[in-house]
Amino acid sequence: MEKPYVLGIDMGGTNTKFGIVDARGNVLNSSSIKTQKYTDINEYCDVLCHEMMKLVDAQGGIELIRGVGAGAPNANYYTGNIENAANLPWKGVVPFAQMISDRMGVPCRITNDANAAAMGEMTYGVAKGMKNFIMITLGTGVGSGIVIDGKVVYGHDGFAGELGHTKIIRDSSARLCGCGQKGCIEAYASANGVARTAKELLKTTNRPSLLRKLPVEEVTSKDVFDAAMQDDEMAKEIFDYTGNLLGAKLADFIAFSAPEAIVLFGGLTKAGDILMQPIVRSMNENVVRFWKDKVKVLFSSLKDSDAAILGASALVWDVDAQAPMTTK
């Protein structure tokens, strides 16, 4: 009998979500556990697999499950290990894919969250049918998944696609990024980056803004968006600045892999046109002339709540996969 379903896991620093997905990208059934609650990785895997097995049993049993795909921070696609993840409770190198196969009795494959998002977009989303595109995730940080010739790029060590940590500002004013470097695009074009821009403007200028009603240290990217929607000049300028910097960086990425499209995903994309317009303008101003107005910039079409699980599940459907799946 053909196995019609896969399990997708979206492991974040706070929550781990998981669900059963069919080949059309429907999430049939999902649940979650608290990642931080389990300081012992064995206990975490025991609970996760126990909870997943409940969903599996409700859906007809493990015989219907082709495998497990997981998106996780610092996941190495080649080895199946999670390596030195700063935001997870488990230090060092964790053989996560193997631990899951051992418990579930089906194969498992893992990758980082942005690569999983790219797989999801290619399998079920706006990049369906595309062979060359770049996925940029604009959340707390800036992540990326690069697809060339229909495959996610993993590179020599499995960690390719860290575009959030390429530099956009190289002078003395460059912001310190969470990675320890200065001037990374993540420090400007993430939700945190937008909030930092707002705080800088509020502190260093006297310009009027709706944002001044809030305690300055608590301003979020959502607040900036809400103010911009009320036609607040400073808030609109913040999105302009953000889009300008990100667009200039996208032009660099185009020169690398000549993608058909760049797909934007994540919380910050809720800003819509107010972010998209400066991105597209700046990208086309900065790109080599033969790509001017040629490369599409698209918002992801996947539902936020499902996208990460879908992306992870797509790892299992991938028949051209470059890495083997673990087996029990």
Place this chain on the structure above:
Amino acid sequence: MEKPYVLGIDMGGTNTKFGIVDARGNVLNSSSIKTQKYTDINEYCDVLCHEMMKLVDAQGGIELIRGVGAGAPNANYYTGNIENAANLPWKGVVPFAQMISDRMGVPCRITNDANAAAMGEMTYGVAKGMKNFIMITLGTGVGSGIVIDGKVVYGHDGFAGELGHTKIIRDSSARLCGCGQKGCIEAYASANGVARTAKELLKTTNRPSLLRKLPVEEVTSKDVFDAAMQDDEMAKEIFDYTGNLLGAKLADFIAFSAPEAIVLFGGLTKAGDILMQPIVRSMNENVVRFWKDKVKVLFSSLKDSDAAILGASALVWDVDAQAPMTTK
């Protein structure tokens, strides 16, 4: 009978070199014609093929030739066309690969010069056995060929790998690049870029330098190198500055494709350690921490005079090629 040889063509704006190459990368026989002499592309192809056929006949006849590979400006690997090349006498779109197969009676495949160099390095040079590396050509301009998973990256339109036109300086001081954009790494880390840095320093400072013996507008990168070899402080500083900028940009490239190595090729690499040291230092200062001191920077091992012909010939040996070869 196995066909043991291929023809490699290295088309430049001034000269077109070509030669017969065996599977071990020996150039058995080579010659050249003047590119600029032929304003009619048909006449150019007639003469080129006539001259190549002389070499072929001397080597035992066309039955021994597996095909023709060519490296040319603005060559589109997918279509076999040369498209709107600024430095060639023929305007518009030229179906070069087809024109060569028609005349020679063997298949032909083309790519741009930097991609050809990458193929050559992977087939015969220091990148032999590597699956993931980036070739950077430091000549009059800065070119690049990106290899991922053993294949040159061509992207959606065939023009991927224009890393010379990614930006290193984004403020008002940024230099105008030949491409029309400002601040491209090509405007700093090419032979021309080194000469421009020298001219700027000579004009805007009163610092002593051996370079002051030359007419300022005629200073070349070779002059700067010669002065540096004589321990000239300004000349050494120019290479330091160049290496610093290029190294910072290489760090960005690493974040994209996580290569095993970056291979540098072309005239400027003759500078040796004086260029290599600041490149490596700056690259490791600017790269995301888990790649620090992990990515090799190597000089090409191919003889300058043969490299382009070798690279072009490697297109024909490529059994995994993504583009078909033209046939008569």
